[in-house]
Amino acid sequence: xxxxxxxxxxxxxxxxxxxxxxxxxxxxxxxxxxxxxxxxxxxxxxxxxxxxxxxxxxxxxxxxxxxxxxxxxxxxxxxxxxxxxxxxxxxxxxxxxxxxxxxxxxxxxxxxxxxxxxxxxxxxxxxxxxxxxxxxxxxxxxxxxxxxxxxxxxxxxxxxxxxxxxxxxxxxxxxxxxxxxxxxxxxxxxxxxxxxxxxxxxxxxxxxxxxxxxxxxxxxxxxxxxxxxxxxxxxxxxxxxxxxxxxxxxxxxxxxxxxxxxxxxxxxxxxxxxxxxxxxxxxxxxxxxxxxxxxxxxxx
Ligand code: GDP
Ligand code: ZN
Numbered sequence: 001x002x003x004x005x006x007x008x009x010x011x012x013x014x015x016x017x018x019x020x021x022x023x024x025x026x027x028x029x030x031x032x033x034x035x036x037x038x039x040x041x042x043x044x045x046x047x048x049x050x051x052x053x054x055x056x057x058x059x060x061x062x063x064x065x066x067x068x069x070x071x072x073x074x075x076x077x078x079x080x081x082x083x084x085x086x087x088x089x090x091x092x093x094x095x096x097x098x099x100x101x102x103x104x105x106x107x108x109x110x111x112x113x114x115x116x117x118x119x120x121x122x123x124x125x126x127x128x129x130x131x132x133x134x135x136x137x138x139x140x141x142x143x144x145x146x147x148x149x150x151x152x153x154x155x156x157x158x159x160x161x162x163x164x165x166x167x168x169x170x171x172x173x174x175x176x177x178x179x180x181x182x183x184x185x186x187x188x189x190x191x192x193x194x195x196x197x198x199x200x201x202x203x204x205x206x207x208x209x210x211x212x213x214x215x216x217x218x219x220x221x222x223x224x225x226x227x228x229x230x231x232x233x234x235x236x237x238x239x240x241x242x243x244x245x246x247x248x249x250x251x252x253x254x255x256x257x258x259x260x261x262x263x264x265x266x267x268x269x270x271x272x273x274x275x276x277x278x279x280x281x282x283x284x285x286x287x288x289x290x291x292x293x294x295x296x297x298x299x300x
Contacts (some may be wrong), residue, residue, distance in 0.1 A: 003046040010210040028054040037210040040081040069102040078225040084113040088171030091120040101284035105242025106231030119176040122148040140245045149179035164217030
């Protein structure tokens with residue numbers, strides 16, 4: 001039996017496109033109903049006699065998962081084995097920095113690189129209105145890039161920042177995510193957007209989710225689920241771990257288990273008072289704690 005390690009590079013409900021260890025791409029089906037591979041998964045696949053389809057027989061343990069609750073309240077996995085999250089804001093629609101903070105918090109808690117990209121700088125004159133906010137993200141340790149997907153300014157810098165990682169690009173609708181992906185990939189996604197319909201069902205198979213190769217190596221995962229992704233934390237207690245400046249200052253709090261809300265001797269609250277932590281980021285932290293508590297009590 002011929003078998004190979006492979007990576008799932010596109011999913012179309014129960015059909016998948018794989019890149020085999022030798023670089024070839026093949027279509028595949030899934031063995032059994034319990035296996036649920038997603039984009040980014042490393043799998044074991046085997047040849048099916050007399051067919052061009054391969055069969056996915058197992059999924060390797062995942063380094064991480066991007067998840068969200070589905071409509072029935074269960075957790076749906078959108079993608080796996082991600083290395084980098086790019087949170088996009090833009091000159092328009094008006095940036096909602098709280099949303100950017102939620103994405104960065106989720107990235108930090110997943111242990112992946114969180115990058116902030118500010119798009120549509122062609123609509124602004126220098127200094128741009130978001131400079132203060134962007135400088136603060138840089139100060140606390142997140143890489144920041146300014147770009148225009150319209151004229152291409154800054155796109156090469158984003159390519160360098162994300163390098164050969166497996167990246168997801170998130171942000172409010174209309175900020176320019178698709179335009180940025182197009183620029184980064186030089187239109188490569190058109191090549192993977194079709195899967196041959198050898199199942200004989202004659203239906204048009206629509207793509208759910210796809211990993212788009214980048215010229216410098218690496219991939220961007222594009223999927224409707226990732227585009228609408230709203231991260232949820234498992235517990236409000238975790239939220240502080242998603243804020244770099246809070247993590248850095250928390251060792252100076254009087255109580256080791258300080259939640260940085262109402263406790264005396266809290267280094268985060270004094271940091272907000274002396275300006276070393278911005279009141280806006282602290283506000284995002286408190287909103288995420290509240291939101292997570294409401295979600296966990298089923299009040300949302
Ligand atoms: P998405 O919803 O985040 O994927 O955003 P799109 O890529 O679909 O872009 C939304 C709109 O913004 C489209 O009309 C784009 O042409 C426009 N757009 C994207 N990038 C830029 C940019 O850098 N400058 C300007 N002026 N418009 C842009
Ligand atoms: Zn504290």
